Amino acid sequence: MGISFTEKHADTVDFTIQADEHIYSKKSQFQKIDFYKSKEFGTFFTLDDILMTTEKDEFIYHEMISHIPMAVNPDIKTVLVIGGGDGGTVRELTRYPTIERIEMVEIDEMVVRACQKYLPQTASMLGDLRVELFFEDGIKYISGKKEMYDLILVDSTDPIGPGEGLFSKQFYKDCFVALKENGILINQHESPFYENDRMEMLRAHSKIKGIFPISKVYQFNVPTYASGNWLFGFASKKLHPIADFKRDEWEKFKIYTRYYNTDLHCASFALPTYVREMLEKA
């Protein structure tokens, strides 16, 4: 007999996975952390009973957060990852020999240690020599930093609990200041379909577009997230995600990806009309 994990995608909508084993359950200073093994998704983990990462579909999220900005500016050398405790975002970044330094600031060390033990598929590259880990509050970490990064990736939970400040106006302003003149900010941007996710999507977008000259949103499908229709924000000081897209330069890296490709790059910025309209009004 296994054990089941249920996430509420909305008040009256449940997504339930029959797991084979509940292999880890601890409360950190910040949140409840659980790891499960399952037939369908392999190992997966949850924070405060919200599904974060599964072995089966994590490639989608991690490729889409990292390769989109790298294909707009292949000269990115210095990256700051905020959150991203499972290490999947860092893993994708380490595939670029041209990246020189990756700082990862994750508030909850217990998440990282558990992922290193139970989810090596995502966490295995955290020991790369270019990576430095900081177990700190990303909001404090970035405050006061000036023109230090080519790229900031906000790989956060939903805006409740420890992730909340990563959706604040002050935080986005600090990101703007911390970015160099070609800098790009990618942030976890929630989803347009269910009411709660949509509200957070709109709040985030209205803040970011008041700060960055270029502020776009792109979509991708994560089967294990509510509605499957998930978004990242692409904000920058100068670079446009499509006008400045360097298709040929990116292809030269010869990085094999399972979800991202250079056709999908432009396509992911073409949003359904109802999403586009909501974002325009935000």
Next chain:
Amino acid sequence: MGISFTEKHADTVDFTIQADEHIYSKKSQFQKIDFYKSKEFGTFFTLDDILMTTEKDEFIYHEMISHIPMAVNPDIKTVLVIGGGDGGTVRELTRYPTIERIEMVEIDEMVVRACQKYLPQTASMLGDLRVELFFEDGIKYISGKKEMYDLILVDSTDPIGPGEGLFSKQFYKDCFVALKENGILINQHESPFYENDRMEMLRAHSKIKGIFPISKVYQFNVPTYASGNWLFGFASKKLHPIADFKRDEWEKFKIYTRYYNTDLHCASFALPTYVREMLEKA
């Protein structure tokens, strides 16, 4: 106290909707038909406990099955819809004043009658004077017909029960013969993520690409379908979905759509690498 409806997205993955009311439950000659009312999705119905259509997200499926081919050939006059008992596909087609005739062949009259009563949002245009309804087996209906249609839309259930023959090689061959020289076939093409759906997707694609000179697949997000990542096939004798895309001509119809738009048209054919590779090998 409400009632809950659960669909198995995979053997160990459940999607559950807390409904307020179970308003209809009957067995037809072909399948079990159930209608529910729910807070999140409005009225929705299921066939053999597989979710078909919800008031909240039906616009996505119905816009994407109809407007994509209409924007490739805006001169389409004669359309055959096979399946599509909820009427949503016909509703979208009736928005084109240029379409002269729509034949809808649905095997199960009880589905249509129940939708007319409980789901007028989709079924309301079935009385349009250009529409003729046939309650027959689509496989028999199309057999022997020659160069009669500009467009055939296969708006079917999954390939189990009454929908099974609509995924057969002979049926696709009959569609080819029944289409005029500019003809387009759109078919419900399942989904790449969960094993069962993926197998049906590959079987359908391998059959169609052996018959039609042009055979492409496009994607869209249906939040209430397994994984959210759903596909339609676009097959034709001559017209290419992107090279022959008539953006300006379609815009002139001034049809307001909530999901489809002319940017999304091309974008929907850009598939994730893992899907593209599976289809190429099929």
